[in-house]
Amino acid sequence: MLMQMNLMVQSVEDFWRRNLAGEIQKRMEMERMLKEKEEQVERFRNMYHFYEERTFVLENMGPNRFAGEGTSGGGAGAALEEEVQSCHVEVKDDQRMEIRCRNCLNRPASMLWLPCRHLSVCLVCERRVKNCPICRVKKTESIQINLP
Numbered sequence: 379m380l381m382q383m384n385l386m387v388q389s390v391e392d393f394w395r396r397n398l399a400g401e402i403q404k405r406m407e408m409e410r411m412l413k414e415k416e417e418q419v420e421r422f423r424n425m426y427h428f429y430e431e432r433t434f435v436l437e438n439m440g441p442n443r444f445a446g447e448g449t450s451g452g453g454a455g456a457a458l459e460e461e462v463q464s465c466h467v468e469v470k471d472d473q474r475m476e477i478r479c480r481n482c483l484n485r486p487a488s489m490l491w492l493p494c495r496h497l498s499v500c501l502v503c504e505r506r507v508k509n510c511p512i513c514r515v516k517k518t519e520s521i522q523i524n525l526p
């Protein structure tokens with residue numbers, strides 16, 4: 379009878395031990411999964427911070443970079459060059475100013491027209507053109523000028 383009791387207790391103990399072992403294993407498994415999830419969350423959080431930082435840097439870099447390109451001399455220089463070209467005034471090797479004819483743009487302007495007083499055309503264009511190429515005022519008189 380005692381033997382049977384012992385066996386019974388032993389088997390109960392065995393049962394609980396196995397059960398407990400299973401419970402512990404399950405808990406460990408769940409803890410492992412939880413930890414994995416936490417690691418995953420941490421990875422996503424890091425990735426989020428990485429992209430957040432990256433976006434912040436790009437957002438701050440963007441406008442400054444474009445503004446820098448806009449004002450870095452390229453546009454202003456081209457505009458100045460265009461302005462200089464539109465003047466048709468050239469400084470020659472001997473430092474003498476040459477004012478180009480505003481009609482043909484080839485020969486030096488040497489006729490001063492009245493009444494507008496523009497030095498606008500060359501000797502050739504003087505005979506062809508009746509209105510001042512600069513202001514379109516009709517020529518009444520013309521004076522040939524000699525530059526030094």
Ligand SMILES: [Zn+2]
Nearest residue numbers: 479482500503
């Ligand atoms: Zn001309």
Ligand SMILES: [Zn+2]
Nearest residue numbers: 494496510513
């Ligand atoms: Zn004129």
